[in-house]
Amino acid sequence: xxxxxxxxxxxxxxxxxxxxxxxxxxxxxxxxxxxxxxxxxxxxxxxxxxxxxxxxxxxxxxxxxxxxxxxxxxxxxxxxxxxxxxxxxxxxxxxxxxxxxxxxxxxxxx
Amino acid sequence: xxxxxxxxxxxxxxxxxxxxxxxxxxxxxxxxxxxxxxxxxxxxxxxxxxxxxxxxxxxxxxxxxxxxxxxxxxxxxxxxxxxxxxxxxxxxxxxxxxxxxxxxxxxxxxxxxxxxxxxxxxx
Numbered sequence: 001x002x003x004x005x006x007x008x009x010x011x012x013x014x015x016x017x018x019x020x021x022x023x024x025x026x027x028x029x030x031x032x033x034x035x036x037x038x039x040x041x042x043x044x045x046x047x048x049x050x051x052x053x054x055x056x057x058x059x060x061x062x063x064x065x066x067x068x069x070x071x072x073x074x075x076x077x078x079x080x081x082x083x084x085x086x087x088x089x090x091x092x093x094x095x096x097x098x099x100x101x102x103x104x105x106x107x108x109x110x
Numbered sequence: 111x112x113x114x115x116x117x118x119x120x121x122x123x124x125x126x127x128x129x130x131x132x133x134x135x136x137x138x139x140x141x142x143x144x145x146x147x148x149x150x151x152x153x154x155x156x157x158x159x160x161x162x163x164x165x166x167x168x169x170x171x172x173x174x175x176x177x178x179x180x181x182x183x184x185x186x187x188x189x190x191x192x193x194x195x196x197x198x199x200x201x202x203x204x205x206x207x208x209x210x211x212x213x214x215x216x217x218x219x220x221x222x223x224x225x226x227x228x229x230x231x232x233x
Contacts, residue, residue, distance in 0.1 A: 001173060003156065036219035038157075045206055046157065048221035052213075057221065089157050097170060097216045101149075104156040 004029060004090055004102035011108040017078040020105045022090030023071060028100055030071035034093035037066060037075045041086045049088075050075060077107070085109045112137045114207050114224035122201075122231050128194040132207030132224060133187075140165035140185045145210035145217060148181060148192045150203040151226075158203075162210040162217055163190055170217055197231045204228050 038046035050066035118130035147162030208220035
């Protein structure tokens with residue numbers, strides 16, 4: 001199975017909004033509403049930020065939101081803060097009953 | 111609060127079998143409607159799902175690793191384990207265990223994660 005495609009890097013200034021894309025196919029992202037997003041700071045384990053495309057786990061800031069259109073899911077971070085600087089990964093259920101991650105995006109706060 | 115902790119050798123020789131165990135604390139591995147999974151991350155690279163297991167023993171594996179992977183569960187110890195055979199340097203990675211949610215069609219999201227353990231494959 002091929003990894004979902006994410007931009008290698010995205011940057012923004014504090015207070016701005018940024019969007020990270022996650023592109024798959026109709027066999028994964030486009031076929032199911034089972035897309036999740038993870039934040040990973042250097043040397044740390046990933047943390048679940050969004051699940052089922054747009055749901056936020058308890059304790060996750062409402063500055064993080066998710067959406068999907070066709071074969072592309074997106075994670076938007078509004079009111080960008082220094083602490084948001086991290087790597088972000090998407091994940092999706094696939095038609096093969098497996099899970100696949102995205103290639104990862106490094107977010108830099110300028 | 112549910113916690114997961116990986117344990118096992120940090121160094122494995124090429125062609126041998128990598129073995130790791132994940133111990134689940136503050137929740138029973140067999141009491142919830144969750145699977146339990148393994149994910150790895152080579153140094154400086156992205157995440158790769160390895161496989162997940164239910165307390166009954168039902169498993170899902172990444173097709174690219176299926177021929178070399180075995181995931182098992184020990185409910186009496188509240189643990190689940192990973193075995194990866196015939197390892198090469200390409201299997202050097204941080205290995206994470208994580209609770210895996212289940213939706214009507216299959217697996218879904220991972221939460222929480224263990225802290226991860228680095229396994230290096232080298233002679």
